[in-house]
Amino acid sequence: xxxxxxxxxxxxxxxxxxxxxxxxxxxxxxxxxxxxxxxxxxxxxxxxxxxxxxxxxxxxxxxxxxxxxxxxxxxxxxxxxxxxxxxxxxxxxxxxxxxxxxxxxxxxxxxxxxxxxxxxxxxxxxxxxxxxxxxxxxxxxxxxxxxxxxxxxxxxxxxxxxxxxxxxxxxxxxxxxxxxxxxxxxxxxxxxxxxxxxxxxxxxxxxxxxxxxxxxxxxxxxxxxxxxxxxxxxxxxxxxxxxxxxxxxxxxxxxxxxxxxxxxxxxx
Amino acid sequence: xxxxxxxxxxxxxxxxxxxxxxxxxxxxxxxxxxxxxxxxxxxxxxxxxxxxxxxxxxxxxxxxxxxxxxxxxxxxxxxxxxxxxxxxxxxxxxxxxxxxxxxxxxxxxxxxxxxxxxxxxxxxxxxxxxxxxxxxxxxxxxxxxxxxxxxxxxxxxxxxxxxxxxxxxxxxxxxxxxxxxxxxxxxxxxxxxxxxxxxxxxxxxxxxxxxxxxxxxxxxxxxxxxxxxxxxxxxxxxxxxxxxxxxxxxxxxxxxxxxxx
Ligand SMILES: Nc1ncnc2c1ncn2[C@@H]1O[C@H](COP(=O)(O)OP(=O)(O)OP(=O)(O)O)[C@@H](O)[C@H]1O
Ligand SMILES: [Mg+2]
Numbered sequence: 001x002x003x004x005x006x007x008x009x010x011x012x013x014x015x016x017x018x019x020x021x022x023x024x025x026x027x028x029x030x031x032x033x034x035x036x037x038x039x040x041x042x043x044x045x046x047x048x049x050x051x052x053x054x055x056x057x058x059x060x061x062x063x064x065x066x067x068x069x070x071x072x073x074x075x076x077x078x079x080x081x082x083x084x085x086x087x088x089x090x091x092x093x094x095x096x097x098x099x100x101x102x103x104x105x106x107x108x109x110x111x112x113x114x115x116x117x118x119x120x121x122x123x124x125x126x127x128x129x130x131x132x133x134x135x136x137x138x139x140x141x142x143x144x145x146x147x148x149x150x151x152x153x154x155x156x157x158x159x160x161x162x163x164x165x166x167x168x169x170x171x172x173x174x175x176x177x178x179x180x181x182x183x184x185x186x187x188x189x190x191x192x193x194x195x196x197x198x199x200x201x202x203x204x205x206x207x208x209x210x211x212x213x214x215x216x217x218x219x220x221x222x223x224x225x226x227x228x229x230x231x232x233x234x235x236x237x238x239x240x241x242x243x244x245x246x247x248x249x250x251x252x253x254x255x256x257x258x259x260x261x262x263x264x265x266x267x268x
Numbered sequence: 269x270x271x272x273x274x275x276x277x278x279x280x281x282x283x284x285x286x287x288x289x290x291x292x293x294x295x296x297x298x299x300x301x302x303x304x305x306x307x308x309x310x311x312x313x314x315x316x317x318x319x320x321x322x323x324x325x326x327x328x329x330x331x332x333x334x335x336x337x338x339x340x341x342x343x344x345x346x347x348x349x350x351x352x353x354x355x356x357x358x359x360x361x362x363x364x365x366x367x368x369x370x371x372x373x374x375x376x377x378x379x380x381x382x383x384x385x386x387x388x389x390x391x392x393x394x395x396x397x398x399x400x401x402x403x404x405x406x407x408x409x410x411x412x413x414x415x416x417x418x419x420x421x422x423x424x425x426x427x428x429x430x431x432x433x434x435x436x437x438x439x440x441x442x443x444x445x446x447x448x449x450x451x452x453x454x455x456x457x458x459x460x461x462x463x464x465x466x467x468x469x470x471x472x473x474x475x476x477x478x479x480x481x482x483x484x485x486x487x488x489x490x491x492x493x494x495x496x497x498x499x500x501x502x503x504x505x506x507x508x509x510x511x512x513x514x515x516x517x518x519x520x521x522x523x524x525x526x527x528x529x
Contacts, residue, residue: 093426105518116428118433147518147522
């Protein structure tokens with residue numbers, strides 16, 4: 001293989017960005033103990049787009065919370081660039097599943113997005129610029145002076161995404177971020193996610209319950225099984241990049257992959 | 269045009285009873301000739317003579333100053349302790365029992381001790397006002413901060429919002445509805461304690477003049493004092509509500525949104 005034929009999105013020498021080794025998480029203790037994650041092991045390369053799918057209640061959110069340093073694992077560990085994650089890392093941003101509740105209702109859309117940047121030492125001018133760009137990227141430029149509760153659910157979700165984009169993380173972790181937008185917006189956001197990854201080389205960990213979406217976006221799909229949650233299979237997706245809503249989804253390889261993922265999930 | 273007429277109508281609905289009371293009071297007291305119910309017209313004359321502005325500086329200002337200092341102190345200490353107790357479990361465990369004990373002591377019961385320790389001066393009044401008023405705000409802040417949505421706490425952690433930003437832009441706003449509820453109760457308590465402390469132990473102030481008037485059978489003066497206290501109480505509450513509406517506009521908006529959705 002010569003250096004010419006690499007896919008643009010996958011770095012040639014895969015550098016590990018996230019490593020998850022034997023990650024276990026048990027909620028509660030004693031008789032109430034509930035093991036949710038049971039020895040997950042996989043890694044995510046720098047610049048890679050990994051989608052995580054699994055049945056509802058499997059433990060996807062729990063996994064993301066361990067990755068973003070919000071929850072300490074019971075055993076095993078998650079590392080970012082070789083360092084164990086013990087608290088929220090600076091180069092990571094998370095789009096919460098509860099997007100409505102993750103926005104501050106007392107701040108305008110604009111202020112919600114700039115708030116995390118203030119502590120990051122981003123100059124005022126750049127804060128404004130990043131906010132404008134992020135809002136344009138999610139087509140919400142006109143809503144920047146609104147309050148979150150004045151917007152529809154899908155718009156709020158896009159604000160939460162814009163906040164993560166403006167933060168310019170190296171690792172972007174998203175928990176079902178496109179769950180409540182209409183189909184058209186969803187396709188636009190999927191393509192936005194692709195562009196962001198291609199443009200900034202961000203590493204993306206993306207939870208979704210939509211199998212089409214997972215296969216369409218991912219370089220690899222991690223399929224989780226439930227109770228307790230284990231990695232059922234990791235499926236590489238070698239579809240040509242950049243992907244296209246019509247062309248990629250008409251590709252027989254795409255159809256085959258999605259049936260495979262579907263089968264795996266159905267078997268639970 | 270329509271807006272003006274609805275405004276007028278709602279004003280009329282609000283005002284008819286107070287106006288009726290004043291009118292009935294005016295005519296009834298003017299003709300009754302009872303010793304304890306002097307004519308309203310005379311009360312108003314005394315009101316004007318006493319408060320506008322002969323005794324304004326000597327008595328009204330000290331009262332208001334004590335109230336303002338005591339209340340501000342209560343608000344600051346209450347919010348600060350409430351936030352600290354909400355965020356430090358050890359502080360909460362150490363202080364919660366004593367807070368609940370102290371807040372159930374009727375503030376007026378402390379006046380004798382306060383006189384012994386602090387004398388009759390304004391310092392004693394400010395202290396006792398602050399002490400009485402602090403607990404409502406403290407407990408409301410404690411509850412408000414603790415009841416805040418845990419998702420927001422996670423957001424602040426992930427996005428590393430810390431220090432002043434976290435306090436002023438996340439913690440306090442999230443608890444603001446409860447804090448303001450507490451501050452309003454504190455204001456009422458502070459006002460009541462301001463008056464009682466002056467009635468029990470003072471040589472100046474609106475409360476002092478009012479009780480003095482009663483003790484010297486200057487019934488009209490007593491009514492003028494009561495009228496001023498009533499008006500001030502109403503005024504403070506109105507100002508508070510206005511400020512609250514501004515601070516919590518997002519909260520009101522959000523609730524209305526939820527109702528229509
Ligand atoms: N704080 C907690 N304490 C106890 N149990 C919890 C807690 N959080 C989650 N769980 C349990 O852990 C399991 C996994 O939850 P999690 O939210 O991670 O699932 P999920 O895969 O994200 O589900 P969904 O697809 O519905 O979002 C669930 O059974 C849930 O009840
Ligand atoms: Mg979830």
